[in-house]
Amino acid sequence: MKVxxxxxxxxxxxxxxxxxxxxxDLLESNxxxxxxxxxxxxxxxxxxxxxxxxxxxWNSDVYRELRSLIQKERPHVAHFHNTFPVISPAAYYAAxxxxxxxxxxxxxxxxxxxxxxxxxxxQVCEDCIGKSFPFPGIIHGCYRNSHVASAGVASMVKFxxxxxxxxxxxxxFIAYSQFALHKxxxxxxxxxxxxxxxxxxxxAPTPGNGSGGYALFVGRLxxxxxxxxxxEAWETLGTKIPLKIxxxxxxxxxxxxxxxxxxxxxxxxxxxxxxxxxxxxxAMFLVFSSEWYETFGRVAIESFAKGTPVIGAxxxxxxxxxxxxxxxxxxxxxxxxxxxxxxxxxxxxxxxxQQMRINARSEFEEKYTAHSNYKRMMEIYxxxxx
Numbered sequence: 387m388k389v390x391x392x393x394x395x396x397x398x399x400x401x402x403x404x405x406x407x408x409x410x411d412l413l414e415s416n417x418x419x420x421x422x423x424x425x426x427x428x429x430x431x432x433x434x435x436x437x438x439x440x441x442x443x444w445n446s447d448v449y450r451e452l453r454s455l456i457q458k459e460r461p462h463v464a465h466f467h468n469t470f471p472v473i474s475p476a477a478y479y480a481a482x483x484x485x486x487x488x489x490x491x492x493x494x495x496x497x498x499x500x501x502x503x504x505x506x507x508x509q510v511c512e513d514c515i516g517k518s519f520p521f522p523g524i525i526h527g528c529y530r531n532s533h534v535a536s537a538g539v540a541s542m543v544k545f546x547x548x549x550x551x552x553x554x555x556x557x558x559f560i561a562y563s564q565f566a567l568h569k570x571x572x573x574x575x576x577x578x579x580x581x582x583x584x585x586x587x588x589x590a591p592t593p594g595n596g597s598g599g600y601a602l603f604v605g606r607l608x609x610x611x612x613x614x615x616x617x618e619a620w621e622t623l624g625t626k627i628p629l630k631i632x633x634x635x636x637x638x639x640x641x642x643x644x645x646x647x648x649x650x651x652x653x654x655x656x657x658x659x660x661x662x663x664x665x666x667x668x669a670m671f672l673v674f675s676s677e678w679y680e681t682f683g684r685v686a687i688e689s690f691a692k693g694t695p696v697i698g699a700x701x702x703x704x705x706x707x708x709x710x711x712x713x714x715x716x717x718x719x720x721x722x723x724x725x726x727x728x729x730x731x732x733x734x735x736x737x738x739x740q741q742m743r744i745n746a747r748s749e750f751e752e753k754y755t756a757h758s759n760y761k762r763m764m765e766i767y768x769x770x771x772x
Contacts, residue, residue, distance in 0.1 A: 387767065388419045390461035390486065392452070394473045395426045401606075402493040405585060405684070406467045409763070412588045412756050421459050423452060425472045438471065439538040443545055445474040452480035463767050466490045470539075475546045478555040487770035491560040493681060497552065498573035500539045501528040505610045505678035509720070510701075515573050519544055552576065557770040562682035563703035569679065581766050585682045586759035593693035593747050594667015596740075600628045601729065602669035602694075604662055604685050605676075607635030612675030612699060612719065617644045617651065619725040624650025626733060629673070632657045632665060666692040670739065671732055674698035674708070677719045683707055690750040695742035697728050711738070713746045 391413075393406040410420045425448070430438055441448075456464070464481040466488065478488050494502035499514050500523035506513075511528075514520035520540045523529070529536040546552065552575055559579050561567035571577045601623075605611050613631075617640070620629050627650070631641055634656040645653040657665070666672060672689040679702035686696050686707045698708040699719035708714040715732060718724035732739050752758075 387463070387771075388421070388459060388461040389413055389767075390421050390423060390452075390456065390459070390464040390481070391467070392423045392464060392469070392473065392477055393425075393467040394469055394471070395424055396468060401684075402467055405491075405493070408586075408588050409465075409467075412586075412760055413763075415588075416760055419459075419461075421455065421461060423455060423477075427472065429472050435534060435538075439541070442471045442474055442538055442542045444476045445472060446476065448473050449476040449480045452477050453484060456481060456484040456486055461486055462771055464488050465767075468493060470496055470542075474542070475551050475555065478551060482555050487557045488555060489558045489560060489766060489770060490556050491562075492566065492570060493562075495566075495569065495573075495679070495681070496539070497543055497575065498570065499523065499528070500536045503610055503678045504569075508609060508677075510678065553579070558766055560766065563680075563706050565679065565703050565706050566681040581769070583762045583766065584754055584759065585684050585687060586754050586756055587687060587691055587750075588756035588759075590750070590755060591663045591667070591688075591691050593691070593743075594664075594669075596668065596670055596694060596743055598665075598668030598670065600630050600669055601671055601673055601697075602665055603629065603631045603633070603673045603675070604666070604688075605633050607631075607633050607637040607641055609637065610676060610678040611637075612677040613637050613641065615677070615720055615722055615725060616673055616675045617641070618722045619729070620644070620651050621649055622726050623729055626650075627670065627729070628652060630654055630665060630669070632662060663688070663692060666694050669694050671695045671697050671714065671729075673725075673729075674704055675719070675725070676704060677701065680704055687750055687754040690746040690754065693743040693747040695732075695739060695746050697725070697732065709745075709749070711742075713742060713749050 391410045395403050413420050464486050481488050495504050496502040513522035524536045527533045527536050529539045558581050560583050562585050630652050632654045641653045644651045666689050674696050682703050689696050696708045696714035698704040700716040701719040710716045715728040717728045
């Protein structure tokens with residue numbers, strides 16, 4: 387099978403960028419021809435607001451480039467990961483106009499929320515769900531703290547809603563969690579277009595032994611990740627178990643300050659995937675503290691693959707991924723006392739935590755391997771190609 391893989395690189399630091407590359411590699415390793423069409427966000431540098439808005443709505447250059455590539459290579463399916471902001475939904479039409487079915491994986495909630503997170507002012511926000519036009523997101527400047535930029539995102543979504551793009555130009559939407567799937571449908575996307583497929587790791591790391599005697603946080607250091615809750619909890623927990631934080635982002639100064647206080651917090655900065663896996667394998671548990679509706683949470687299955695339980699916020703896909711008392715523990719998102727309680731329980735029950743290590747790895751092998759994911763991906767491709 388020939389697959390056209392399309393992606394607008396966002397940060398080149400991880401997340402959906404990593405998922406795109408991993409899925410392309412998985413397909414190639416199974417004998418498929420993969421043609422990658424990628425655009426990087428640095429294209430917007432020097433682009434005026436009018437030009438950027440125009441390209442976000444409909445990028446004619448991308449339409450022509452993709453259609454030419456499709457005519458040359460004749461792929462059987464076009465699989466999109468991200469089209470925002472430069473590629474634009476015009477890319478769907480390049481595929482459809484050449485008779486190629488379109489699959490779109492949804493990594494965030496951009497089609498329902500201007501900032502893609504359902505998160506504003508330090509808490510979950512669903513003000514734009516059910517609105518004919520997402521005026522709240524514009525009023526609050528939810529995308530990049532800009533009313534103009536937010537209006538551009540909202541206009542793109544509404545323009546293609548009116549045009550029928552989400553109904554007619556996309557054959558299948560893929561959601562990585564049942565929570566996200568139901569949220570998309572609640573927001574008005576066509577239920578009949580959705581398929582469920584989890585994320586996966588390829589290649590899979592080997593398990594660790596959890597002998598490091600520390601807790602671990604891995605992720606972007608940004609407000610929606612619940613770092614303030616974690617750092618506040620470690621004001622109490624720091625004398626009981628050290629916390630290592632791996633990652634970078636806008637809240638790095640806050641994390642650096644916490645580490646300098648000497649309260650059991652160590653900031654490691656950004657680390658390679660190999661380093662992250664080593665850290666996960668030796669950690670007693672991973673803290674997954676996000677306070678927004680994660681669409682999946684790749685860091686959780688990375689932890690499971692290393693045999694490390696997850697103490698996760700009971701919200702969004704995290705609640706779905708982490709089975710309490712089996713592969714980890716739940717705490718109430720944004721509540722310091724709840725996190726402290728669960729960490730103290732884990733420290734007081736080493737035998738139960740050791741069993742969770744075994745369960746976590748088993749959970750990974752059962753649900754999140756490349757083999758099972760490849761099988762599911764082929765089922766979806768064959769669904770749209772017949």
